[in-house]
Amino acid sequence: MEIGIMGLASAGKTTVFNALARAKVEVATYSVGVAEPHRAVVHVPDRRLERLAELFQPKKTTPAEVRYVDVAGSIDAGGDGGHSAQVTAQLRNVDALFLVVRAFVNDAVPHPRGSIDPIRDLNELLEDLVLNDLTVVEKRLDRLEKDLRFTAKASGPNDQVRERELLREIKTGLDSGRPIRDLGIDAADLKLLRSYAFLTAKPLMVLINTGDSMAGAAELEAKARELQPYAQTEVTSLAGKLEMELAELEPDEAQEFMTDLGIEELGLSRVIQLSYRLIELISFFTVGPDECKAWTIKNGSTAVDAAGAIHSDLARGFIRAEVIGWEPLLQAGGWNEAKRQGAIRSEGKTYLVQDGDVLNILFSV
Numbered sequence: 001m002e003i004g005i006m007g008l009a010s011a012g013k014t015t016v017f018n019a020l021a022r023a024k025v026e027v028a029t030y031s032v033g034v035a036e037p038h039r040a041v042v043h044v045p046d047r048r049l050e051r052l053a054e055l056f057q058p059k060k061t062t063p064a065e066v067r068y069v070d071v072a073g074s075i076d077a078g079g080d081g082g083h084s085a086q087v088t089a090q091l092r093n094v095d096a097l098f099l100v101v102r103a104f105v106n107d108a109v110p111h112p113r114g115s116i117d118p119i120r121d122l123n124e125l126l127e128d129l130v131l132n133d134l135t136v137v138e139k140r141l142d143r144l145e146k147d148l149r150f151t152a153k154a155s156g157p158n159d160q161v162r163e164r165e166l167l168r169e170i171k172t173g174l175d176s177g178r179p180i181r182d183l184g185i186d187a188a189d190l191k192l193l194r195s196y197a198f199l200t201a202k203p204l205m206v207l208i209n210t211g212d213s214m215a216g217a218a219e220l221e222a223k224a225r226e227l228q229p230y231a232q233t234e235v236t237s238l239a240g241k242l243e244m245e246l247a248e249l250e251p252d253e254a255q256e257f258m259t260d261l262g263i264e265e266l267g268l269s270r271v272i273q274l275s276y277r278l279i280e281l282i283s284f285f286t287v288g289p290d291e292c293k294a295w296t297i298k299n300g301s302t303a304v305d306a307a308g309a310i311h312s313d314l315a316r317g318f319i320r321a322e323v324i325g326w327e328p329l330l331q332a333g334g335w336n337e338a339k340r341q342g343a344i345r346s347e348g349k350t351y352l353v354q355d356g357d358v359l360n361i362l363f364s365v
Contacts, residue, residue: 010110051330246258
């Protein structure tokens with residue numbers, strides 16, 4: 001799973017990327033000629049895993065991960081057409097969109113629109129996403145109408161007829177400014193449309209970049225939510241420059257600065273966890289003296305899916321899963337103790353794994 005970071009020029013996309021990834025990519029290095037995005041794998045902060053590691057004292061602790069892509073440029077219709085098309089193509093390859101909106105003032109970095117107005121910028125970016133999808137839909141509908149007319153298949157139950165119906169429904173939604181992800185299209189129909197990789201079908205996070213402080217962030221978040229009251233949408237804020245600078249420090253030094261600034265917790269943790277949930281991922285855990293590990297699966301996955309996430313052999317030879325929630329396991333004081341208390345239950349192939357489950361997969365070779 002990969003999340004694409006996008007936004008207008010000078011919104012602080014790379015600053016946010018550096019903060020999330022604890023990277024040191026030079027800010028403002030992208031130009032129209034740059035094609036390759038920056039990529040990073042980021043550990044998902046998880047207090048549950050930390051608590052399990054404290055109990056089991058493993059040799060190794062492995063958190064879940066989420067991948068971010070800092071895409072070079074924007075889909076700004078007023079910019080270079082060829083470059084905008086290239087950026088759009090890159091964004092179609094990601095699983096979710098992370099839309100950075102500028103709310104900070106920096107005279108050394110002028111805003112391309114001449115003034116700071118986060119809600120105006122958000123409106124513009126959302127409209128660009130809708131227009132991109134609408135263009136694709138209209139072109140495909142024109143082609144479908146011709147194909148169906150000349151092949152005389154319009155009356156038959158086939159994929160092209162269903163595709164046309166779906167695209168007409170999508171066009172109506174987009175014309176009213178409603179993203180595809182909010183139209184309630186079922187999984188089978190979404191699969192039929194998957195090759196288009198529609199931008200507004202992707203989960204969306206709006207991140208308001210406040211720069212050095214969080215002043216005014218709550219009010220801006222509320223206004224952004226009014227603009228995007230849709231499914232699979234998150235709105236949050238981050239003091240991008242401050243968090244990037246803190247991320248560059250050693251943990252002890254960063255904690256000292258946070259204490260001086262009255263910051264209890266980095267906003268990065270919240271943003272990363274929101275990103276993880278946005279793409280409908282959950283974590284289950286395996287524990288032991290060698291390793292405590294968080295494994296990533298889609299919400300709604302079965303015990304066999306979880307076994308396959310660990311290793312394909314476990315899925316093929318699956319017998320059953322021993323399951324306990326992370327909190328009951330901590331309360332029991334260990335795996336053997338939980339077994340003696342009867343707190344561990346056996347589940348079969350169709351069991352739907354819950355976020356925070358601790359699993360032991362029993363399988364045959």
